[in-house]
Amino acid sequence: MPKEHGRKLIAQNRKARHDYHVEDTWEAGLVLMGTEVKSLRQGRATLVDGFAEVDNHEVWLHGVHIPEYTQGTWTNHSARRRRKLLLNKSEIAKIERKIGDKGYTLVPLSLYFKDGRAKVEIALARGKRSYDKRHALAERQANREKEQAIGRRLKGYSD
DSSP, X not given: OOOOOSEEEEEEOHHHHHHEEEEEEEEEEEOOOHHHHHHHHXXXXXXXXXXXXXXXXXXXXXXXXXXXXXXXXXXXXXXXXXXXXEOOHHHHHHHHHHHTSTTEEEEEEEEEEXXXXXXXXXXXXXXXXXXXXXXXXXXXXXXXXXXXXXXXXXXXXXX
């Protein structure tokens, strides 16, 4: 069987970028069971309720839903178990220092296969206020309207 190359996206947490200011990101490996990998290869996972925490100098991923493998037997995994993330000691120390500040949390942004290995992108994030969310939506809408006006102008339509 040929070795896989490239990046294959499994799941993405779009809501995290809406609800949080992302300040720093890391790529981490995952410690998984065999049936979890098979379920991920089918493209089935949800990151919406996920978060990570540092416990005893180890980073653990909580709340990520990887459904049970349909052909699995008694060896199947539980869908929402906590999973260990694989990071360097220096990265874990940096995360611990930054999480010590008030208001910061670790959220998973995406789950993917990179060269055949399961990876998760985690981010150090600070929660947005509701007015920040409204401001971001208004800014995105204004940019969209501006791009549409430029496109109409280039095509020769009148405003």
